[in-house]
Amino acid sequence: MQSIVVLAGGVGGAKFVGGLVGELARRHPDASDRPAVKVIVNTGDDMWLTGLRVCPDLDSIMYALAGVNDAERGWGRAGESSRVSGELAAYGVGWPWFTLGDLDLGTHIARTALLRDGLTLTEATARLGARWHAGAGLPATLLPMSDDPVETHVRVTIDGDDALLHFEEWWVRLRAGIPAREFVQVGVESARPTPEVLAAVAAADLVLLAPSNPVVSIGTILGVPGMREALAAAPAPIVGVSPIIAGAAVRGMADSCLAAIGVETSALGVAGHYGARSTGGVLDAWLVAEEDAAAVPQVHALGIRSAAVPLWMRDAATSTALAGAALDAAGRQ
Numbered sequence: 001m002q003s004i005v006v007l008a009g010g011v012g013g014a015k016f017v018g019g020l021v022g023e024l025a026r027r028h029p030d031a032s033d034r035p036a037v038k039v040i041v042n043t044g045d046d047m048w049l050t051g052l053r054v055c056p057d058l059d060s061i062m063y064a065l066a067g068v069n070d071a072e073r074g075w076g077r078a079g080e081s082s083r084v085s086g087e088l089a090a091y092g093v094g095w096p097w098f099t100l101g102d103l104d105l106g107t108h109i110a111r112t113a114l115l116r117d118g119l120t121l122t123e124a125t126a127r128l129g130a131r132w133h134a135g136a137g138l139p140a141t142l143l144p145m146s147d148d149p150v151e152t153h154v155r156v157t158i159d160g161d162d163a164l165l166h167f168e169e170w171w172v173r174l175r176a177g178i179p180a181r182e183f184v185q186v187g188v189e190s191a192r193p194t195p196e197v198l199a200a201v202a203a204a205d206l207v208l209l210a211p212s213n214p215v216v217s218i219g220t221i222l223g224v225p226g227m228r229e230a231l232a233a234a235p236a237p238i239v240g241v242s243p244i245i246a247g248a249a250v251r252g253m254a255d256s257c258l259a260a261i262g263v264e265t266s267a268l269g270v271a272g273h274y275g276a277r278s279t280g281g282v283l284d285a286w287l288v289a290e291e292d293a294a295a296v297p298q299v300h301a302l303g304i305r306s307a308a309v310p311l312w313m314r315d316a317a318t319s320t321a322l323a324g325a326a327l328d329a330a331g332r333q
């Protein structure tokens with residue numbers, strides 16, 4: 001097995017990819033025969049803020065793989081400070097409820113400088129990743145799903161009026177506290193997967209869908225025109241991991257996102273949403289939590305192989321175990 005592609009969002013994706021990298025190192029002590037990991041990352045949370053391009057999911061995975069993430073908060077840098085954001089708030093610039101830490105700002109300033117130098121987001125992401133681990137870089141390649149801007153906006157009703165908010169405003173300022181009536185992917189019509197993404201999918205020996213938000217993370221990636229077709233045509237088996245355990249979102253507000261698109265908040269519901277590859281969807285196999293073992297025969301009935309495994313990623317050990325289960329599920333093709 002030479003290369004593994006993972007579709008991932010932010011927090012859940014970072015844990016899963018970290019677990020995969022750890023499991024591969026355990027199974028292949030000799031790095032020269034270890035499969036390469038390429039992560040197709042959701043960029044729908046991205047935004048221009050105080051003149052800087054902020055890419056939350058790319059940064060969550062980069063920081064996690066660099067070992068500098070703030071594990072408690074689940075996003076941003078460990079040992080962070082917020083002197084600059086205090087000044088920005090004082091000037092009334094940017095979003096005071098969306099804290100850009102001082103170290104995090106270094107990332108956004110560097111990325112914006114590289115983009116203004118004419119690099120694509122894919123090239124800029126590679127440059128940012130190269131610096132970690134004393135210049136050895138990251139143990140996985142991060143590939144933005146597209147170099148074209150796609151921003152997830154959320155249609156809500158506030159005081160009887162229709163409003164379209166950037167996803168992060170709904171997610172962070174409103175804590176997803178008011179119902180999302182619709183998710184609008186601004187710019188998606190003219191976006192395409194990058195050549196690097198298409199090449200990685202075509203060359204992969206295994207494709208994994210991380211247990212990220214099925215609507216605003218995995219769903220956004222799948223919504224890029226041409227992405228579903230590329231996955232359906234991929235020679236590799238495609239194995240997904242359920243982000244829902246026992247009818248509840250593992251983290252974040254996947255349940256409120258699923259409700260907005262009329263999908264049942266269950267392991268079976270999300271499997272049906274992604275669809276079996278044999279019927280035009282993307283899944284060959286679907287891992288569900290042991291709590292959802294009853295769903296396995298129903299997932300089979302969708303034309304998707306399934307197994308019930310421990311899904312809770314509480315620490316490195318459980319994350320690597322889950323990654324191992326996903327690798328094994330592929331082996332069972």
Ligand code: FO1
Binds near residue numbers: 097100171
């Ligand atoms: N999440 C919060 O709950 N509060 C914040 O102030 C916040 C700031 C922030 C800044 C940069 C960044 O990359 C992420 C940030 N996040 C914050 C997390 C963000 O909402 C999530 O990483 C994803 O967008 C949702 O999965």
